[in-house]
Amino acid sequence: MTDTDDNAGAGWFAGGSPPGSEATGDEGTLRVRIVDGEADEPDDWPGLAVESGFADSRDDYYDRLHDASVAATREAVRERERADDRQLVHAVRAMDDCERTANELAERAAEWAGSLFDDAEPGIEGARAVAEREPDGELERRAVSLAARVADLAAERDALAETIERTAPAVAPNLTEMAGPELAARLIALAGGLESLAKKPSGTVQVLGAEEALFAHLAGRAPSPKHGIIYTHEYVRNTRPEDRGSAARALAGKLTLAARVDHYSGERRETLHEELRERMATIRARAEEGGDGSGSDGGGSDTDAEGDA
Known part of the structure; x- marks a missing residue:
């Protein structure tokens, strides 16, 4: 549990105020060391803390470690909630x-x-x-x-x-352009955040918002849902029923990639939108060609979504 600065090897508590002293403003530094610190191998940190004067006893060390850890966690949660x-x-x-x-x-x-x-x-x-x-x-x-x-x-x-x-x-330029502001926000909310959405497989994104139907399917009481909240997207809603499964898979695959690009780079990627438009044009062409919509090629987008963003 050492940090990576000049105090590396001395413990996260190196330079911390001794017990009973007036506050010296080192709380922030200690929080950073708790979060970012690392060590090549374990050591007798309680003993070293007592020797350095940081703690009066081993019990006191653990009390101060607890306080610093709680403070670091609270700060991390605060920063995350403000994102x-x-x-x-x-x-x-x-x-x-x-x-x-x-x-x-x-x-x-x-x-x-x-x-x-x-x-x-x-x-x-x-x-x-x-x-x-x-x-x-x-x-x-x-x-x-x-x-x-x-x-x-x-x-x-x-x-x-x-x-x-x-x-x-x-917040999410590619996802918003692809899904619209409200649907993009709902997908992020259902996933628990943009990072969480970016890490989900496209099959999960496809059924976000249809959890009750999915659980009923897993319990053997209903068929597998083809889509969740993405049904509100025009690409799914305005596609004939027999092609909606393919449309939902294609859309979910590209939405997943869009979320990953937004989270990891934040740059707009036009190729994603072009590929989705081409895929939907192919799916909708089935109706004009008299296809029965039973093909499974819509699942190709799932493979695409698992690739690197």
Whole structure:
């Protein structure tokens, strides 16, 4: 557990403040050594720490090692949560929460407003109209106030969608161009981050969002799902049903490669988009040629996705 600077071989605690001394600002240095340190072979680190004056005893050494390790972990988590892809995950999840809550409250607001106003309409737009009314009495004030909250949540959802559209291209340019900002953000959120998405095989990316159907298939209660959330992409949704499996495999393969390029290099790679367009043109040509869609050549993209990005 040594670091790689001039104190290599002396232990991660080299130069640290002795116990009981006033803080000297070495906490950051010790955290870095905990994270980046290495040693060619083990040593009696507790004994060396006591000899150097860093710790009063072996128990004290382990206490200080625990504190430094916890501090290093907290800092790593803090940095990860502040990463752009994690912020994109928070944004898309908040957008979904706002949309779900707004729709649920809109039903309640419409039911309430309908009992008070003859021309009240259902849905978000109906709530916006009720929110602009001048209430007469306590009950109408509460109904109008609830409708206003629905309108605010809907507006927040729209604002979050605009934020995702602006942020996603900077976080994952190839994935965003290929999937669109919202789908790209959802894939990153479902995978747990851009790095996690980049490390997944294309077969997993293909069924992200279809976990319940996949588990039902594994339990023998349903057929294998052909696609998950990528069904919302026009290349899958607008392809005839018998070709959707091939389309989903092709799209998932290129989405996987796009995520890898975005994570490891961050450079736009036009060849990925050209190859996907050509592959989809081939798949859709089957309909014009009268093919039955039973071919398995759509699986070639899985092999492509496992290659180097």
